[in-house]
Amino acid sequence: MHDIRSIRENPAAFDAALARRGLAPLSAEILAIDEKSRAIKTQLQQGQARRNEASKLIGQAMAARDMTTADALKAEVATLKDQMPALEAEDRDTGDALTALLAAIPNLPADDVPQGADEADNVECTRWGTPRTFDFTPQDHADFGPALGLDFEGGARLSGARFTALRGQMARLHRALAQYMLDTQTGTNGYEETIVPLLVKDDALFGTGQLPKFAEDLFKTTDGRWLIPTAEVSLTNLVANQIVPTDSLPLRLTALTPCFRSEAGSAGRDTRGFIRQHQFEKVELVAICAPEDSTAEHERMCAAAEGILQALALPYRKVLLCTGDMGFGARKTYDLEVWLPSQDTYREISSVSNCGDFQARRMNARYKPEGSKQTMFLHTLNGSGLAVGRTLVAVLENYQQADGSVIVPDVLVPYMGGVTTLQPR
Missing domain, CATH: 3.30.930.10 (Bira Bifunctional Protein; Domain 2)
Incomplete structure (x- = not known):
């Protein structure tokens, strides 16, 4: 398995090492999936944080007898709750795709390994x-x-x-x-x-x-x-x-x-x-x-x-x-x-x-x-x-x-x- 952080930091070096193995560049494909995965995780974290925040605000609105605000917040929490399973599934699928891609790539050769075909x-x-x-x-x-x-x-x-x-x-x-x-x-x-x-x-x-x-x-x-x-x-x-x-x-x-x-x-x-x-x-x-x-x-x-x-x-x-x-x-x-x-x-x-x-x-x-x-x-x-x-x-x-x-x-x-x-x- 390869270190995704290392690929992010130096994709050209990763592709050059793959070339020594006779493989085509893969960093762009890997980083595209990685970027998507991180974006979904960010969206999940933001949604969870907003749901927690809105839940607290509902209690405050109810205590203040501000039912209009409370109902709006309840609707928002319900929408977020409905969205979360789909995002979680997408997060799993994207993570699995990234893992599968990285798992199929051979180890990178050490610098002193001679170049050759067979x-x-x-x-x-x-x-x-x-x-x-x-x-x-x-x-x-x-x-x-x-x-x-x-x-x-x-x-x-x-x-x-x-x-x-x-x-x-x-x-x-x-x-x-x-x-x-x-x-x-x-x-x-x-x-x-x-x-x-x-x-x-x-x-x-x-x-x-x-x-x-x-x-x-x-x-x-x-x-x-x-x-x-x-x-x-x-x-x-x-x-x-x-x-x-x-x-x-x-x-x-x-x-x-x-x-x-x-x-x-x-x-x-x-x-x-x-x-x-x-x-x-x-x-x-x-x-x-x-x-x-x-x-x-x-x-x-x-x-x-x-x-x-x-x-x-x-x-x-x-x-x-x-x-x-x-x-x-x-x-x-x-x-x-x-x-x-x-x-x-x-x-x-x-x-x-x-x-x-x-x-x-x-x-x-x-x-x-x-x-x-x-x-x-x-x-x-x-x-x-x-x-x-x-x-x-x-x-x-x-x-x-x-x-x-x-x-x-x-x-x-x-x-x-x-x-x-x-x-x-």
């Missing part, structure tokens, strides 16, 4: 690790994974395309990855482990920006709740409609949850394998902080995600997304892309975003700065630390052997009960 214009920041040189042709995980316990056929029989069952050693490796990530983010990086609801109401998804624009990408239950597409929704909304004590900031939260996405916009891409699923697990990171701390918090969160990849010795690169490739709610985003030998390229495994006060405005999450009488909106950040399924794919492909076995990364061996190699069945 992922081709993203800027590589760093690379870590050197892709392995194989003495055989590396295979796609979708080809050798079934012998290790990736049951694509079983998942599809149960639920359809883009569902997978994991069995035996593959299920244990998935659990080991998730547990290692969660232990690292809590024990090393100071995020508070949280168990959150997987079903949420409309307000929660509106708060983090998935609704109303991206409803088709979500799964909805018959009782009107939604399955979360990421734990970001539940974690961030823990501060919705709250004034968070300053001494508790920054809040750093993490959760390991299933995530559910219909992936309506992804038809035809990654239809094979375990990369793009309707149901997957992810260790999510969320930070909630004062505005002056969000830039440093963004870098810290990205480093927390990178640390997992480094510990697993998986080559990756860090990319700063351009204006045309950022998500709806982000003002600045880093993507971490892990090396996949079968594709001979880097693929996204984590997206770490600073949302500024965009989500906080939508969910009315505030704090009161030290020494201030006024509350301010918080800044929110989120990122994957990491997506468990995609990390599983990266481990399988980077650690695969010519005989179809897979070496278990050293840091995972304790979580695997000492197992050092996955053997094909």
